[in-house]
Amino acid sequence: MSIETDIKQTTPFKTPYHRVMVNLIYTSNWIADNQTRILKPFGLTLQQYNVLRILRGQHPNPVKVSDITERMLDKMSNASRLVDKLVLKRLVLRTECPSDRRAVDVVITEQGLALLKRIDAHLTEWDESQRCKLTEDEAVLLSDLLDRMRS
Template sequence: MSIETDIKQATPFRTPYHRVMVNLIYTSNWMADSQMRLLKPFGLTLQQYNVLRILRGQSPNPVKVSDITERMLDKMSNASRLVDKLVAKKLVLRTECPSDRRAVDVVVTDKGLALLTQLDVHQAELDADYQSKLTEEEAVYLSQLLDKLRA
């Protein structure tokens, strides 16, 4: 289905660049909605999931909250608040950094890792849906085009 059909637009876009911008925003929101529906039964937000994945990638090493902030996909997220919510859910541990008492180290707990393993199964189902729509070569090329657009 075309972007024009999805957003019920009868008039053509001003330029192909305007069309691609609208299409990217619409598709990004569509993909985020799929992710949110996946995470909702587990009581997680997209931003919390992003923090957990960052921590899993560094596990078992601790990560400073400031480093989490730098790596977040959503740059408007408050990493400190997100970590607090994950601590309350016992998915991460927060400790004082031994080398800098003003900094805070965060590590994912076994419970957090187990949740991520569960989510990996569901994520694989979403990936399979994308694989039915794009070949691996198309996915690589699309990523290259998006990287080029941001460069």
């Protein structure tokens, strides 16, 4: 289905660049909505999930909150607040950094790792449903084009 059909646009876009920007925003929101539906039963937001994935990638090493902020997909997220919520859920531990008392180290717990493993199974199902829509070469090309747009 075309972007024009999805957003019920009856007049043509001014330029192909305008069309692609609207299409990217619409598609990004569509993907986020799908991921949000998958994460909801696990009691996580997309931003909390992003923090857990960052920590899993560094496990067993601790990560400073400032480093989490730099790596977040959503640059408007408040990593410190997200970490606090994940601490309350016992998915991460927050400790004072021994080398810099002003910094805070964060590490994912075994409970957090186990939760990500359960979520991974659901996200893999969604990934599989998308594979029939793009070939692997098309996925690589699309990713390369998006990288080029940001450069």
